[in-house]
Amino acid sequence: MAQTWNRYESLLLFDPDLGTEATEELVQRTRGFVTNEGGRLIKTDRWGVRATAFELKGRSKAYYLLLEFAGPIQAARELDRRLNLVDTVLKFQTIKLADRIDPDGLPDEEDLGLAEPAAGAAPAGEASAPEAPEGAAAETGAPAPEEKTDGDGGA
Amino acid sequence: MAHPYRRRSRRKVCRFCVNPELPLDYKHPEVLGQFLSERAKIIPSRISGNCAHHQRLLSVEIKRARNVALLPFTRLP
Numbered sequence: 750m751a752q753t754w755n756r757y758e759s760l761l762l763f764d765p766d767l768g769t770e771a772t773e774e775l776v777q778r779t780r781g782f783v784t785n786e787g788g789r790l791i792k793t794d795r796w797g798v799r800a801t802a803f804e805l806k807g808r809s810k811a812y813y814l815l816l817e818f819a820g821p822i823q824a825a826r827e828l829d830r831r832l833n834l835v836d837t838v839l840k841f842q843t844i845k846l847a848d849r850i851d852p853d854g855l856p857d858e859e860d861l862g863l864a865e866p867a868a869g870a871a872p873a874g875e876a877s878a879p880e881a882p883e884g885a886a887a888e889t890g891a892p893a894p895e896e897k898t899d900g901d902g903g904a
Numbered sequence: 905m906a907h908p909y910r911r912r913s914r915r916k917v918c919r920f921c922v923n924p925e926l927p928l929d930y931k932h933p934e935v936l937g938q939f940l941s942e943r944a945k946i947i948p949s950r951i952s953g954n955c956a957h958h959q960r961l962l963s964v965e966i967k968r969a970r971n972v973a974l975l976p977f978t979r980l981p
Contacts, residue, residue, distance in 0.1 A: 760931070760972045801973035802933075811973065815931070842972050 752821040756791070756847040759818075759828065762811040764837040765798045772812055775837060779816065779828075786827040788820025789852070794861040805839045817846070819855055916953025920962075928961055930968035933975050939966065944979040 763775055776795065783790055796813035805811060818824070825843055832838050920928055927935055939947050939954070939962055946966055949959040969975040 762972060802970070802976040803973060805973055813972075840972060842968065844968070 753849050754819050754852045756819045756850050757825045758846050759816045759843045761814045761841040762839040765810040765812050782828045782831045783818045786824040788818045788824030790818045790858050792817035792859045918955040920958040930965045933969050936966050942981045944976045
């Protein structure tokens with residue numbers, strides 16, 4: 750194998766005032782950043798607009814997008830570099846989930862929360878519930894020992 | 905007999921050891937938030953009863969959640 754592949758997860762915060770089309774366009778552009786560098790998307794989860802814990806660039810809401818992907822380190826590095834250049838990205842964080850994975854053993858791609866507002870609102874509503882350990886645990890599984898590759902970027 | 909002024913304390917247990925289903929992950933701010941004080945500081949394991957292993961993981965996840973504005977860095981009581 751020419752390159753070692755790792756598994757990453759990025760949580761991105763977009764400007765909440767973009768509108769549906771512009772946001773979806775930005776989502777697709779972000780997915781392109783990963784795939785153009787030889788990465789493969791595993792999961793795209795649109796959490797939708799939710800309240801942030803503190804003000805970010807004068808806004809108290811943000812559109813949350815969770816991307817899970819696998820690829821060589823260049824894919825993650827390029828994603829971070831490109832996101833820093835987009836000014837509608839408020840913040841992002843990329844985390845390494847697993848080291849040296851086998852690219853052939855990856856699960857199929859998942860695309861969640863697309864278009865319909867009900868699906869987009871579901872994860873946010875669950876997260877704001879005071880106690881939902883069972884359902885929440887089934888959703889993501891056990892946290893893997895991770896290594897952080899890059900801190901907050903777009904600030 | 906116990907000292908009349910000494911309060912009987914309940915034995916503290918690590919909630920993540922007791923319930924392995926409880927997600928310890930920055931994407932679950934509702935769980936992590938239970939280990940923050942009123943001022944959004946991380947509650948020491950001395951108080952919360954977490955074991956050392958889970959307290960270490962917890963502090964990392966809380967800091968990650970703060971970076972993406974899922975949890976506050978600070979909060980006024």
